Amino acid sequence: MIVVLPIALIICLLVIQGAPALSLKFLFSYPSEGMRAGGIFPAIVGTIYLVLGTIVFAVPLGVMAAVYLSEYARPNALTRLIRLSIVNLAGVPSIVYGLFGFGIFVLLLGFGVSLLAGSLTLALLVLPVVIVAAEEALLSVPQTFREASLALGATKWQTIRRVVLPNALPGVITGVVLAIARAAGETAPILFTVAAFYLPRLPRSVFDQAMALPYHLFIMSTQVPNAPPGIQWGTALTLLIIVLGMNLIAAVIRARFRRRRPW
Amino acid sequence: MVDGDISVSIGDLNVYYGDFHAIKHVSVDIKARDITAFIGPSGSGKSTVLRAVDRMNELIPGARTTGEVVIDDRNIYEPDVDVVELRKRVGMVFQRANPFPMSVFDNVAYGLRIHGTASGKELGAHVERSLRAAALWDEVKDKLRQSAFALSGGQQQRLCIARVLAVGPEILLMDEPASALDPISTLRIEDLMRDLAKQYTIIIVTHNMQQAARVSTYTGFFLSGELIEFGRSDKIFTKPEDKRTEGYITGRFG
Numbered sequence: 001m002i003v004v005l006p007i008a009l010i011i012c013l014l015v016i017q018g019a020p021a022l023s024l025k026f027l028f029s030y031p032s033e034g035m036r037a038g039g040i041f042p043a044i045v046g047t048i049y050l051v052l053g054t055i056v057f058a059v060p061l062g063v064m065a066a067v068y069l070s071e072y073a074r075p076n077a078l079t080r081l082i083r084l085s086i087v088n089l090a091g092v093p094s095i096v097y098g099l100f101g102f103g104i105f106v107l108l109l110g111f112g113v114s115l116l117a118g119s120l121t122l123a124l125l126v127l128p129v130v131i132v133a134a135e136e137a138l139l140s141v142p143q144t145f146r147e148a149s150l151a152l153g154a155t156k157w158q159t160i161r162r163v164v165l166p167n168a169l170p171g172v173i174t175g176v177v178l179a180i181a182r183a184a185g186e187t188a189p190i191l192f193t194v195a196a197f198y199l200p201r202l203p204r205s206v207f208d209q210a211m212a213l214p215y216h217l218f219i220m221s222t223q224v225p226n227a228p229p230g231i232q233w234g235t236a237l238t239l240l241i242i243v244l245g246m247n248l249i250a251a252v253i254r255a256r257f258r259r260r261r262p263w
Numbered sequence: 264m265v266d267g268d269i270s271v272s273i274g275d276l277n278v279y280y281g282d283f284h285a286i287k288h289v290s291v292d293i294k295a296r297d298i299t300a301f302i303g304p305s306g307s308g309k310s311t312v313l314r315a316v317d318r319m320n321e322l323i324p325g326a327r328t329t330g331e332v333v334i335d336d337r338n339i340y341e342p343d344v345d346v347v348e349l350r351k352r353v354g355m356v357f358q359r360a361n362p363f364p365m366s367v368f369d370n371v372a373y374g375l376r377i378h379g380t381a382s383g384k385e386l387g388a389h390v391e392r393s394l395r396a397a398a399l400w401d402e403v404k405d406k407l408r409q410s411a412f413a414l415s416g417g418q419q420q421r422l423c424i425a426r427v428l429a430v431g432p433e434i435l436l437m438d439e440p441a442s443a444l445d446p447i448s449t450l451r452i453e454d455l456m457r458d459l460a461k462q463y464t465i466i467i468v469t470h471n472m473q474q475a476a477r478v479s480t481y482t483g484f485f486l487s488g489e490l491i492e493f494g495r496s497d498k499i500f501t502k503p504e505d506k507r508t509e510g511y512i513t514g515r516f517g
Contacts, residue, residue: 074324144361148423151319151357152374152430153350162377163363 011240018237021230027238031198035224040235045202046210047184047242050194053119053206054126054183059176061123062130066172069131070138071160090128095188097125102192116206118194125189126179133175137168174250181246185239187214197223213239265481270295270434270464271316276330278311278320286311287488288330293434293481298456298465300475300496303485304511309468312485313436316466317353318346334434351378354427358439360419362411362426367403370411370422374430389429397425398455417448421455428459435459437467441474453478472512476500484508 025039032038065082073079101121111117141164149159165172187195195215203210217235220227271293278286286308293299301309311320318339320326331338339349351374362370371390375381381389390407394400399421403414411422420440427435437456441449456465456478469475475482476496483493484505492499492508503509 142361144357144359145363147319147322148357148361148363148426149373150322151317151350151355152377152426153347154374154377155347158377162373167364 014233014237014240017229018233018235021234022237026231026234030200035198035220036227036231040213040216040231040238042199042202043211043213043216043235044238046194046196046212047214047239049115049203049210050118050122050190050212051180051183053115054122055176055180057120057123058126058130058179058183062127062175062179063134063172065127065131066134066138067160067165070135071156071164086128086131089124090132093188094125094186095191097121098189098191098193100124101189106193112207113192113194113196113209114207115194115203115210118190118210118212119206121189121193122183122186125186126182129179129182130175133178134168134172137171137175138164140171141167170253170256174254177246177250177253181243181250184246185214185243187218190215213242265292265294267297268295269293270334271466272331272333273312273315274331274333276312276315276332277328278308278315279327280323281325285488286315289488289490291483291490291493293464293466295464296460296462297481298460298467298479299481299483300479301466301468301483301485302470302472302475302511303491305470306487307485308488309483309485310438311488312490313438313466313468314355316434316436317350317355319355321346351430352432353434353436354430354432356420356423356427356435356437356440359443360416360423362414362419362422365411366408367411367414367422368407371425371429373426378430380431393425393429394422396428396459397421398451398458399425415448417444417451420444420448420452424452424455424459432463434464434466437465439468439470442470449474472500484511486511 027039027044028041029039030041069079069082073082098121101117101124105111105117105120106113111120145163145167146159149163150156154162190212194210194212196209196211197219199209199211213235217232217239220232220235269292273289273291273293276286276289277284289308289312301313303309314320315328316332316339320328328340331340333339334349334352337344363373365373368390371393372386375386375389391400391404394403399418402418403422406413411419414422424435424440441452444452453474456467459465467475467479479496481494482496482499484491484499484503484507486507492503492505494504499508500512503512
């Protein structure tokens with residue numbers, strides 16, 4: 001109860017306060033009158049772009065890392081170091097990622113404040129989630145499948161690609177969806193790497209800045225005096241629906257996987 | 264000790280798991296196109312010797328093998344032996360039927376696809392041939408697209424045999440292939456083995472002495488990692504020379 005109550009209260013409050021603000025016009029129009037009216041369309045689009053960019057970088061890297069850890073790594077000092085790094089990576093405060101991304105991607109590599117820099121920063125942030133979920137999924141594939149494949153003369157890589165990965169896919173997807181939810185909701189990592197206060201148009205290349213829902217919510221609450229509270233509540237509710245929706249999809253995939261698992 | 268062609272010649276085989284000396288100086292010849300059974304109590308090392316013939320022990324971390332296993336005048340433990348080629352020639356059927364979570368057809372086609380042996384129309388013909396050879400075709404010809412898990416346990420095990428046959432091996436290793444099956448399915452597997460023995464060299468590991476006596480021409484008795492006695496099955500099961508063999512087959516231990 002103690003756990004459920006605050007969550008229920010937050011959701012109730014958001015729905016009560018935010019629902020009246022939600023409308024097609026709110027979702028599909030640009031902010032206007034110095035952010036004090038209009039909608040949040042560019043922030044929604046920016047968040048979608050950021051999520052896509054994060055997936056592009058984090059998923060291949062994360063899945064490859066998980067394949068290495070579960071199929072190739074021997075239990076030695078290097079492997080322990082890698083695992084320790086992943087655990088620690090998951091524990092680093094997100095603002096640190098933001099500053100790291102600003103230093104490396106924005107300044108050092110010269111990407112500027114851009115979708116590219118923001119996606120890379122978010123990708124680093126969600127990498128541990130993807131690796132851990134993917135590795136768990138790979139380890140849940142029975143050893144007998146690997147043995148059967150190798151005994152038929154398959155190479156290790158053929159076994160991984162044709163037998164292990166396809167059977168681990170639902171678990172991998174679960175991790176990906178959780179990563180998306182995380183990437184969509186974070187503010188600190190995008191603060192210095194991609195987020196724009198206001199843009200009159202949508203980003204056109206990966207080197208453009210973008211607006212994003214969590215940052216929009218942050219500025220509407222702190223940087224814009226006399227902003228109507230409806231915009232803030234509406235933004236918060238939209239963000240919550242996107243994130244909870246993602247988590248729900250992850251849960252459904254996982255449940256289906258468990259039920260359909262034939263072994 | 265063995266008449267006729269020899270398919271596999273094991274010489275002074277030792278297998279270690281870490282510090283544990285699991286297989287001790289085992290030497291035995293396996294007759295070609297015939298059935299040889301390995302019997303012995305649990306932990307006697309019979310499965311380990313079997314797995315040494317297609318180098319499957321290498322998958323176990325910390326396992327080490329010395330001695331030789333000669334197939335076609337070549338020791339398969341020489342460093343330049345291609346394990347993939349070896350495992351194409353030496354197929355393995357496991358204790359529990361372990362079809363892949365794919366359709367019946369894809370299970371049999373798996374080996375053909377990874378080795379690029381057949382494709383298109385040829386693939387279908389090859390799959391049918393393998394299923395027929397495993398005495399399964401008539402039962403599954405209308406279920407080729409269904410999941411392999413929809414088959415019964417005995418059918419799944421014959422599917423695994425078909426999957427191995429499709430790769431075109433000369434030697435079949437069977438690790439208690441019927442121990443998880445009911446008596447009827449077990450008899451079908453034994454019939455199949457006798458049929459396959461016309462073309463293939465078969466080594467079977469079994470706990471079931473009646474089974475060994477029924478299907479095999481030669482039998483080896485293992486105890487604590489040593490090959491205690493080896494000879495024609497009719498002799499091993501009626502007039503064993505070693506007291507320990509006699510004790511085991513008469514049920515005094517094991």
